[in-house]
Amino acid sequence: MKTLLKVLLAVFLVASSGAPALGSIVINEVELNSPGDEDFTRTYAWIELYNSGSASLDISGWKIVSSENATAVIPDGTVIPAIGYYGLTKTLDWLPHENVVLVLVSPNGTEVDRTPALSDTEDNELSWTRDPDGRDTDSIDDWKFLVSSNGF
Secondary structure, eight states, X not given: OHHHXXXXXXXXXXXXXXXXXXXXXXXXXXXXXXXXXXXXXXXXEEEEEEEOSSSOEEOTTOXXXXXXXXXXXXXXXXXXXXXXXXXXXXXXXXXXXXSBOEEEEOTTSOEEEEOOOBOOOSXXXXXXXXXXXXXXXXXXXXXXXXXXXXXX
């Protein structure tokens, strides 16, 4: 019986040592209303993803979908290193400034992460960020409205 348990444990460890868990990638920071000219020519919205895992992860084909059904697809060849970041920039009109929920979805349709409803009606340097980076307790308390760090 002990031998069988050892074999099963060894198989489990080998099988689980492959790709990092999807849960290691989170939506880490969101800028809904960057400072600048509001004619949408020089301002943008951006979303930062963070990999808290111990291995790089290819996120090609993943999507960020908003509660307004706006969708951004992560380009092919996009890899986030371990303890690394990826930033996606869109024109400001891609997202509204109030009550936006963003959902990170893997190519097979699995929901990887979700933000609470976020609002930013101020044209300033503040953005919604997980504090500290990668904190994911599925609580609104994970998020703070702080000075933007965009990729740090």
